[in-house]
Amino acid sequence: MAGADDMAGRLKILLVGIYDTNTLSLAPQTLKAHAERFGYAREVAISTREFSLFRHGAREIAQAINAEGADVVGLSVYIWNYALILELVPLLRGRVILGGPQLTGIERQLLARFPALEAVVTGEGEQVFVDLVRFFCGEIPLRAVPGITTPLFQNPPPPALDLATLPLMYEAMLEAHPGLNWISFQASRGCPFGCRYCCWGGSRKLRYSPLANVLAELEAILRHDSITSIYFCDSDILLDHERALAILEFIIARKPGLDVRFEFNAEHLTDAILGCIERLPATEINFGLQTVNPKALxxxxxxFRREMFEAxxxxxxxxxxxxxxxxxxxxxxxxxxxxxxxxxxxxxxxxxxxxxxxxxxxxxxxxxxxxxxxxxxxxxxxxxxxxxxxxxxxxxxxxxxxxxxxxxxxxxxxxxxxxxxxxxxxxxxxxxxxxxxxxxxxxxxxxxxxxxxxxxxxxxxxxxxxxxxxxxxxxxxxxxxxxxxxxxxxxxxxxxxxxxxxxxxxxxxxxxxxxxxxxxxx
Structure with missing residues (x-):
């Protein structure tokens, strides 16, 4: 771990998550872990800070962020914290960058509203953040960073990330934040369903993290007794039945009392999956019905395949x-x-x-x-x-x-x-x-x-x-x-x-x- 002398003089980047209580936002943790694998990340000091949507107001968050003295503040924006972040941005000092799934298509609108905002990130953030670090280190111009919108230009998002290139991060993350009650986990990205009210995953092509990496991360999570619940934020964890069974069986073997939440389509529910859920007694099984109105569907x-759903x-x-x-x-x-x-x-x-x-x-x-x-x-x-x-x-x-x-x-x-x-x-x-x-x-x-x-x-x-x-x-x-x-x-x-x-x-x-x-x- 770098000491205070090692940190002195380096550009400080603070990545901020605002989410629920007793857990962490994944985006700041993932961006930090991914960027720190590259040599030029040693030229900057990257840290994260977490706030609760329900416990902290905009002024309190701004005071805490400003006290950090960061040169650059990156905020992860989601539907649940969007309004709070709009309150927060004018209160922040330093260079502020926004990213997150709820910003696609409204980047220029936000930049016009907040002139002090340096940039808005569109698309998956890992590669964008790595290139931003390179920009801050003087290696490349901002115009060379993909997925960036500024008052002067807008770059297309980067290609979809190969999830096998992401580092394992949960062990270090949970050691740095002991006592968490629950945690989000993402074993795949993208969504094949194409609901018109959503842009989940940014692509209809599903991409999977290697199963070995998923199980290694779960092993790290399950070693922490304080964790009583995992939420898989995949679009449908059951699409690959064999993979889903391997994941659920792995959890059952190590912590059968864990509360496991995940999204799925009723068409993908099998007897084998039901057997796993039966052995996870705390797990809720949710059917995303939404409507049975044919015109609305x-x-x-x-x-909505009624016979299959009802069966x-x-x-x-x-x-x-x-x-x-x-x-x-x-x-x-x-x-x-x-x-x-x-x-x-x-x-x-x-x-x-x-x-x-x-x-x-x-x-x-x-x-x-x-x-x-x-x-x-x-x-x-x-x-x-x-x-x-x-x-x-x-x-x-x-x-x-x-x-x-x-x-x-x-x-x-x-x-x-x-x-x-x-x-x-x-x-x-x-x-x-x-x-x-x-x-x-x-x-x-x-x-x-x-x-x-x-x-x-x-x-x-x-x-x-x-x-x-x-x-x-x-x-x-x-x-x-x-x-x-x-x-x-x-x-x-x-x-x-x-x-x-x-x-x-x-x-x-x-x-x-x-x-x-x-x-x-x-």
Missing amino acids: ENIGRR NFAKAAARFAERITLDLIYGLPGDDYAGFKQSMDYALSLGAVRRVLTNPLLVLPGSEFHRNMERYGFVLRGPDSFVVESCASFSREDMEAARRLSFWVAVAYFNTALRDALLASSKRQARPVTDVLLEFVSALPEDLQPRPCPDMVPGAREDYARRNAALGAVIRQFDALVAAFARYDALAAPVLLGYEDRFTEQYHKVRGFISRDEGQAG
């Missing part, structure tokens, strides 16, 4: 129904509130799933939807938001109705007794679950009716506090809510017995969020 570029869902439900979650999106072009409601009823008809996660459509920079906003009639919530307020088919009133329905489905699924009573009542009445739920909710007292309802999976940092506050108001009166349902359907009383002991993990997690927010406010 066509517009977003997705397929694989039934296999999963037979083994671990209470570990299954489903995703739905509202605000899709070609959809409306009636269509979203039908998708919700379909999701709720599938059985006693753990919860249904709903979120408003996000139109991300770099996506086809972002390039063709007018074609779909997208209206966003504000100039610095990517959250859809409405589109040509989904009005503002529809969006509010979808948020209200989503809110109350989430509340009902906080407690398995209330959920089961709701499903049983729907079955007895031979009516859609959403009709029964909304009829019940409409008769509740005003103090149990948040207006407007929040998004349940927020699309931006500022939306989390609104969601938690609305949920807190209902959670504090959950006894009254259960009593009201017993009055609504007298036959539900036996199902509701003992509801006090049937709150879900998500309920307790949200209570923790609420306590955190109240503590920070106090």
Whole structure:
């Protein structure tokens, strides 16, 4: 390790991540580890700094960054920290460079807004950062750096990186940051699905890290007892079945109690994969349903093979129904509130799933939807938001109705007794679950009716506090809510017995969020 004398006089580069609590952003760590393999990196001092989206405000972060005395500050920008970084940039001293997946197509817009911004990086950052280091060392001009946009020029991004060239970094990273609870991991890049609202991975061609490297990194992670959860941020870890099995079996052999989260397409779920998940009892299995509306599916570029989906869902439900979650999106072009409601009823008809996660459509920079906003009639919530307020088919009133329905489905699924009573009542009445739920909710007292309802999976940092506050108001009166349902359907009383002991993990997690927010406010 370089001493203070070795660091003196060298140009200082600080790479900053702003993410969740008890974890690390991968981008700053990867850029640093990759660049330091090259000889010219010894001419600069590269360090990283991590901040929590939920614990730190723009002024506090700026004060800490400025105190570092870095000559160059690089910020990794994502949808969750975009608005915060816009607040942060004017407060920073030194040369500031932005990079990250949410900047594609809006580079010049950001440079015009922040004249002090030196450059914006587009595309995968590893090679760009290495060439930036060469520029800072005087080896090459800035115009020779790929993926760079400045007020004077814009260079195309570099070719896709060979992932085999990336160094192993988790052992050193975790030793430098002890006590982390969870960590993100990426075993591949790219996404083959081409959803029009997304630009995940920047390419439809999937590239894999060598399996030996993946297992070596996992070995380093699993040696740390504090790590209780890994999130694989690949587009679909199950696309290569044999590779997925090798990864999951490796984890099971070393830490079978680990919570492993990953994205997948229901079509790729096999009996062997289900067997692995069964041996990872903490692992949630999520089906990304999004919509069953044919027109909306066509517009977003997705397929829904109902028979295959239901066959694989039934296999999963037979083994671990209470570990299954489903995703739905509202605000899709070609959809409306009636269509979203039908998708919700379909999701709720599938059985006693753990919860249904709903979120408003996000139109991300770099996506086809972002390039063709007018074609779909997208209206966003504000100039610095990517959250859809409405589109040509989904009005503002529809969006509010979808948020209200989503809110109350989430509340009902906080407690398995209330959920089961709701499903049983729907079955007895031979009516859609959403009709029964909304009829019940409409008769509740005003103090149990948040207006407007929040998004349940927020699309931006500022939306989390609104969601938690609305949920807190209902959670504090959950006894009254259960009593009201017993009055609504007298036959539900036996199902509701003992509801006090049937709150879900998500309920307790949200209570923790609420306590955190109240503590920070106090």
